[in-house]
Amino acid sequence: MRGTVLAGRLVVVLALMFTAGVRAQSLATETVQAGAGANTYSAEGVVEAVRSSVIGAELAGRVTALLVKAGDRVHAGQVLARIDERIANQQALASQSQVAAAQAQLSAAQADFERRQKLYEQKFLSKAALDRAESDYKSAAAQAKAQIAQATAAGVQTGLHILTAPYNGVVAETQIELGDMVMPGKPLLTVYDPSVMRVTVNLPQSQLANLKSAAATVEIPGAKNPTLSIAAGNVIALPTADPVSHMVQVRIALPASTDNPSPGMFARALLPTQGPAATSRITVPAKAVITRSELTAVYVVDGTGHASLRQVRPGRRQGERIEILAGLEAGEKVALDPLAAAKQR
Structure with missing residues (x-):
């Protein structure tokens, strides 16, 4: 009986081995091998805009006009949004009125000083009285200058309620809606220049010494030009490393074009190195x-x-x-x- 059981188990084992052998033979496979690649280091990074600006509010107010949306192309000086300027206009008018009052006081003080000066020359007025008149005149002149400066500042503030594009570019994001209340320093819109872009990757400090000046290759899946060859002069490694990751940032300038990829897109850079192959x-x-x-x-x-x-x-x-x-x-x-x-x- 025991011999029969052992024989049966042997048959099962042989059957399993035969089945595995058949499966292994019927399934075409390839053994993975590590081959030495070219002297390049593959680094992943992102596309960035060299020139990108966050436009914020310098004064408090309510958004009365939002003239652009994300994705719009704008030109330098184009009006992007307007903030309620009624309070600023009233302040400017008040400052102008104060300038007029200060100038009137200055005219009166000047006339009084000139009159007292003539009386002093005729020996009808003391030197102390003349000095007081001169002091009043100089004080009125200083007050008039201060009011003029304040009125000029109020006039500048009225212009701060109009937000314009700093250069030709694309609106990347709008953080406001029509009617929102904004405060000084609050980001309102983001604009970037699509003609000047770069790819930023991180390179281990161990590979920095092997980096040599040569043309690099940039791959950007999804872009109109997914593969770009970059001249050596456009590959720059920053002189500092991250103290935590010990990685060095390498910036690769892309050719100037209005069809450049968008900021934030994934990119891969193949950086030529000297010495042993960078990777297997x-x-x-x-x-x-x-x-x-x-x-x-x-x-x-x-x-x-x-x-x-x-x-x-x-x-x-x-x-x-x-x-x-x-x-x-x-x-x-x-x-x-x-x-x-x-x-x-």
Whole structure:
């Protein structure tokens, strides 16, 4: 009886081994190998506007006109919004009235001083009385200057209620709506210049010494020109590093164009380095990679022929192969036919 049981178990084990062997043989795979890539370092970053301005309120008031919206192209000096200026206008009128009153007092003080000066010359007035008249005249002159300066400031404030574009650009965002109450310092609109853009990436300080002056390649998926070759003079590494991450910011200026990508878009920079290869790249056939919504994955086949789905982070595509930045290690096997691998799971 015991021999019969052992024989049965042996048959089951052999059957499982045979089945696994058949599955492994029927599923086409490729062993992942780490190959030395070109002397480049791949860094991910974002597109930024070199010239971007946040336009804020300098005076309190209610928004009476909002003439632009996000995405509108504007030219330098174009009116973007208006803030209620009635209070400022009244203050300007009050200041002008005070200037008129101060000038009248100045005229009276000047006439009195000149009259007393003549009396003093004729010996009909004391020196102390003349000094008081002169003091009153100078005081009135100073008061008139102060009122004129205050009126000028009030006139400038009336112009601050009109918000204009500082340069030709695009409205990136509007943080206000018609009728909102704004206070000094509150951001109201954001404008950027689309003709001057750059890509900013972070480079480890260990790779900074290997960075050499040469043309770089920038990849911006979704842009009209997804791949750009950048001259060496447009690649600048900042002289300071982040004290926490120890990363150095590298700025890559994009060619001047009105069709440049939008700020905030994802970008990848391939920076040439000198010395040893910056990375050992892992690539897999493009047909082995599947994409579902935001998921990018491959089927990894183990020693028994069992295929399991694993998420990976893809890099750039090189012909019929795709670089894998994370998720796979050298020596693992990937299924070349994801559909067939899915059926054998």
